[in-house]
Amino acid sequence: xxPTLNQKxxxxxxYPVVFSRYIFELPNQILKNTLMQLAxxxxxxxxFLDHNVDRAHPHLRNKMxxxxxxxCPHIQLITQTITGGEPIKxxxxxxxxxxxxxxxxxxxxxxxxxxxxxxxxxxxxxxAAAIAHRGIPIVRFPTTVLSQNDSGVGxxxxxxxxxxxxxxxxxxxxLAVINDSTFLETLDERDWRSGISEAVKVALIKDAAFYEAxxxxxxxxxxxxxxxxxxIIHRCADLHVAHIGLxxxxxxxxxxxxxxxxxxAAHKIEHLSNYQIxxxxxxxxxxxxxxxxxxxxxxxxxxxLQAVLNxxxxxxxxxxxxxxxxxxxxxxLWEGLEEFREHLGGELTILLIKGPGKPEEVHDxxxxxxxxxxxxxxxxxxxxxxTKMLINNHAS
Amino acid sequence: xxPTLNQKxxxxxxYPVVFSRYIFELPNQILKNTLMQLAxxxxxxxxFLDHNVDRAHPHLRNKMxxxxxxxCPHIQLITQTITGGEPIKxxxxxxxxxxxxxxxxxxxxxxxxxxxxxxxxxxxxxxAAAIAHRGIPIVRFPTTVLSQNDSGVGxxxxxxxxxxxxxxxxxxxxLAVINDSTFLETLDERDWRSGISEAVKVALIKDAAFYEAxxxxxxxxxxxxxxxxxxIIHRCADLHVAHIGLxxxxxxxxxxxxxxxxxxAAHKIEHLSNYQIxxxxxxxxxxxxxxxxxxxxxxxxxxxLQAVLNxxxxxxxxxxxxxxxxxxxxxxLWEGLEEFREHLGGELTILLIKGPGKPEEVHDxxxxxxxxxxxxxxxxxxxxxxTKMLINNHAS
Ligand SMILES: NC(=O)c1ccc[n+]([C@@H]2O[C@H](COP(=O)([O-])OP(=O)(O)OC[C@H]3O[C@@H](n4cnc5c(N)ncnc54)[C@H](O)[C@@H]3O)[C@@H](O)[C@H]2O)c1
Ligand SMILES: NC(=O)c1ccc[n+]([C@@H]2O[C@H](COP(=O)([O-])OP(=O)(O)OC[C@H]3O[C@@H](n4cnc5c(N)ncnc54)[C@H](O)[C@@H]3O)[C@@H](O)[C@H]2O)c1
Ligand SMILES: [Zn+2]
Ligand SMILES: [Zn+2]
Numbered sequence: 191x192x193p194t195l196n197q198k199x200x201x202x203x204x205y206p207v208v209f210s211r212y213i214f215e216l217p218n219q220i221l222k223n224t225l226m227q228l229a230x231x232x233x234x235x236x237x238f239l240d241h242n243v244d245r246a247h248p249h250l251r252n253k254m255x256x257x258x259x260x261x262c263p264h265i266q267l268i269t270q271t272i273t274g275g276e277p278i279k280x281x282x283x284x285x286x287x288x289x290x291x292x293x294x295x296x297x298x299x300x301x302x303x304x305x306x307x308x309x310x311x312x313x314x315x316x317x318a319a320a321i322a323h324r325g326i327p328i329v330r331f332p333t334t335v336l337s338q339n340d341s342g343v344g345x346x347x348x349x350x351x352x353x354x355x356x357x358x359x360x361x362x363x364x365l366a367v368i369n370d371s372t373f374l375e376t377l378d379e380r381d382w383r384s385g386i387s388e389a390v391k392v393a394l395i396k397d398a399a400f401y402e403a404x405x406x407x408x409x410x411x412x413x414x415x416x417x418x419x420x421x422i423i424h425r426c427a428d429l430h431v432a433h434i435g436l437x438x439x440x441x442x443x444x445x446x447x448x449x450x451x452x453x454x455a456a457h458k459i460e461h462l463s464n465y466q467i468x469x470x471x472x473x474x475x476x477x478x479x480x481x482x483x484x485x486x487x488x489x490x491x492x493x494x495l496q497a498v499l500n501x502x503x504x505x506x507x508x509x510x511x512x513x514x515x516x517x518x519x520x521x522x523l524w525e526g527l528e529e530f531r532e533h534l535g536g537e538l539t540i541l542l543i544k545g546p547g548k549p550e551e552v553h554d555x556x557x558x559x560x561x562x563x564x565x566x567x568x569x570x571x572x573x574x575x576x577t578k579m580l581i582n583n584h585a586s
Numbered sequence: 587x588x589p590t591l592n593q594k595x596x597x598x599x600x601y602p603v604v605f606s607r608y609i610f611e612l613p614n615q616i617l618k619n620t621l622m623q624l625a626x627x628x629x630x631x632x633x634f635l636d637h638n639v640d641r642a643h644p645h646l647r648n649k650m651x652x653x654x655x656x657x658c659p660h661i662q663l664i665t666q667t668i669t670g671g672e673p674i675k676x677x678x679x680x681x682x683x684x685x686x687x688x689x690x691x692x693x694x695x696x697x698x699x700x701x702x703x704x705x706x707x708x709x710x711x712x713x714a715a716a717i718a719h720r721g722i723p724i725v726r727f728p729t730t731v732l733s734q735n736d737s738g739v740g741x742x743x744x745x746x747x748x749x750x751x752x753x754x755x756x757x758x759x760x761l762a763v764i765n766d767s768t769f770l771e772t773l774d775e776r777d778w779r780s781g782i783s784e785a786v787k788v789a790l791i792k793d794a795a796f797y798e799a800x801x802x803x804x805x806x807x808x809x810x811x812x813x814x815x816x817x818i819i820h821r822c823a824d825l826h827v828a829h830i831g832l833x834x835x836x837x838x839x840x841x842x843x844x845x846x847x848x849x850x851a852a853h854k855i856e857h858l859s860n861y862q863i864x865x866x867x868x869x870x871x872x873x874x875x876x877x878x879x880x881x882x883x884x885x886x887x888x889x890x891l892q893a894v895l896n897x898x899x900x901x902x903x904x905x906x907x908x909x910x911x912x913x914x915x916x917x918x919l920w921e922g923l924e925e926f927r928e929h930l931g932g933e934l935t936i937l938l939i940k941g942p943g944k945p946e947e948v949h950d951x952x953x954x955x956x957x958x959x960x961x962x963x964x965x966x967x968x969x970x971x972x973t974k975m976l977i978n979n980h981a982s
Binding site: 200 | 689
């Protein structure tokens with residue numbers, strides 16, 4: 191028999207996450223310099239633009255065009271407005287629409303794709319870019335708090351299929367990420383707030399000082415102070431970037447995913463609400479549930495639990511939703527636990543916390559304790575009338 | 587402004603390419619050992635089986651079942667027969683069929699996918715596996731000469747879309763590759779032969795001694811000597827594996843692709859024949875064209891050119907096809923050059939040879955010289971009647 195051949199190589203990945211304001215204003219040379227450095231021979235840029243960003247920033251397209259004419263005259267710029275929000279991730283026709291534009295514009299692997307939009311647009315465009323010609327380089331311009339501090343700075347893309355959130359996707363680090371905070375000014379109140387839960391999440395598992403900062407900044411954030419938001423976003427993005435780069439498992443081969451604290455419930459809640467509840471909003475609820483659970487099994491003090499619930503409440507999150515409870519014989523949330531295990535693969539691994547910056551993994555969730563936790567949350571929030579309204583409003 | 591964050595990490599990739607016979611016979615413990623080592627916790631294997639392999643090896647499924655019951659009783663084995671050959675890469679419904687099976691069987695990232703079949707099946711299943719749950723580990727069992735010596739041992743998968751060969755795909759190294767030469771015994775004459783052109787290709791660009799071996803082995807191969815074929819496959823696979831691992835660009839970021847010698851024309855020929863001409867057959871023609879071209883621009887001696895053409899002929903390849911010539915105003919082959927540039931991205935880069943193991947890149951192809959080369963090939967092969975027949979036969 192012929193001897194076994196052993197293939198072995200490594201790939202280096204590297205990308206900057208840049209912070210700026212007014213990125214397409216002519217005096218701002220950051221984008222120009224980034225492209226000159228990272229893609230000096232790019233001749234074509236296809237911009238996929240979230241239509242809600244387009245609507246909220248009506249001069250953006252002209253500004254981009256002018257910027258490229260002055261700073262990058264060797265690059266042909268083509269802009270394509272696309273559906274914004276979760277719908278773009280939900281239907282195959284949207285995916286093939288993105289791919290057909292890539293085809294029609296004859297992009298090659300030395301062209302560039304820009305994705306400008308919320309986390310949903312970045313996920314869908316990122317997926318299309320990753321599979322066309324085995325990967326066209328992409329520059330992400332996240333335009334929501336959540337995408338600037340979390341989803342847009344990482345290495346994943348995704349697309350929903352077979353009724354499952356993020357069933358499709360790849361690991362595909364971008365060429366660069368450009369966080370322009372001035373996009374955030376046009377966010378509605380929900381999207382301004384919802385990404386904060388990811389900051390609470392990462393502070394709770396990694397950084398007690400950041401947790402304190404979040405406690406003190408709630409008022410400034412509620413007053414839409416952009417400087418305060420920039421600080422939170424930078425710190426949160428930094429913790430995410432560091433975790434991915436230094437955590438030892440950037441492409442998530444293992445079953446442990448510390449950054450998914452609060453997420454097992456969050457995924458199910460998003461689904462149950464038919465994606466009317468935002469990812470960030472669902473994460474706030476997920477954090478609340480897991481903290482109550484950790485308290486009930488004796489890992490987290492009652493005092494700190496109250497502090498966390500109050501913090502989330504101060505940032506304006508609605509924590510309890512009736513869908514969390516069992517209905518007749520069925521308890522959808524409980525089923526979400528197995529779905530989460532399947533999504534990660536391997537053994538169930540849930541991260542809980544014992545205090546700020548003190549994570550601990552468990553491999554088993556007790557059904558009765560979980561149910562008690564949900565009821566605790568319901569009582570805590572006093573079943574305010576808004577609870578139901580929030581869901582109904584947005585389901586219409 | 588907040589300072590730029592710099593993400594930076596590396597990923598190590600590693601996989602064995604194992605050579606054996608009768609891999610699913612009980613005494614053969616190679617597969618069992620490979621799985622124990624590389625996927626000790628896998629609980630489920632979904633096998634996608636090329637239906638032509640299934641037909642040609644009617645006992646295979648029972649043998650696999652028995653093998654797993656004895657050697658890997660902790661693994662649940664599910665087998666799904668799928669379309670074989672290029673059709674599986676050509677229609678989205680096939681892709682979504684593969685994905686739906688992955689969904690229905692609740693595979694997670696700790697499950698395994700086996701792909702058993704020719705290069706087309708490996709490409710399509712590899713693509714589906716790479717994008718489901720952001721990558722389910724795959725073990726490839728190539729069953730054709732071409733896939734055992736080239737496509738199946740590499741890091742790419744692909745899927746045809748928008749009328750373009752391999753428009754979709756990713757770089758996704760497998761968990762392992764298992765080359766069982768006994769599959770090759772049931773190949774028809776065309777598929778037995780066609781993969782040899784990849785061996786000729788890699789010998790011409792990298793290994794003069796291997797080129798000599800190919801000259802001497804033609805008769806044994808034509809007599810379907812399996813030992814001789816195993817040797818050629820091993821050497822060819824070795825050169826491909828080494829090139830990918832040591833060539834400095836495993837995921838093909840640059841525009842230079844030495845392993846694509848003879849391939850610019852090959853891609854177009856496959857397309858023009860509506861994929862009735864096999865990839866390997868088209869590569870033989872592509873090699874012939876590029877060698878004649880290299881001769882005409884003074885890089886390759888007339889003597890060596892004759893030797894290469896005779897070698898390809900001795901392995902039974904039909905080299906000229908009428909579709910290579912311009913037709914009225916249109917010259918499709920010439921258009922293929924630009925398509926190839928686009929597929930690679932960046933500057934046109936074509937590899938030619940000056941002799942065995944002596945490659946040289948050029949960035950420009952002269953239209954008149956190329957036309958003269960095609961006419962030379964036509965004259966050389968004397969426009970035998972089989973030329974047309976081969977295409978018509980298989981187009982029917
Ligand atoms: N890839 C990852 O690692 C990762 C991680 C977490 C979340 N996600 C995904 O991110 C998505 C959620 O992202 P999101 O919270 O940004 O929501 P989103 O993308 O759905 O955006 C929310 C809404 O705001 C609009 N919008 C975006 N920017 C705007 C702006 N500047 N002004 C006005 N309107 C604007 C959008 O069109 C949309 O209607 C989910 O699909 C989630 O699965 C991905
Ligand atoms: N991913 C890569 O790096 C790469 C490289 C080169 C080629 N390819 C792709 O590989 C494909 C060609 O692969 P191929 O030449 O193996 O052809 P193929 O997969 O089309 O197989 C040829 C025919 O043989 C049948 N078959 C397969 N194994 C058999 C067996 N043992 N006995 C009987 N019949 C059998 C198949 O069903 C098919 O009908 C093309 O799509 C090409 O683009 C991929
Ligand atoms: Zn999240
Ligand atoms: Zn090839």
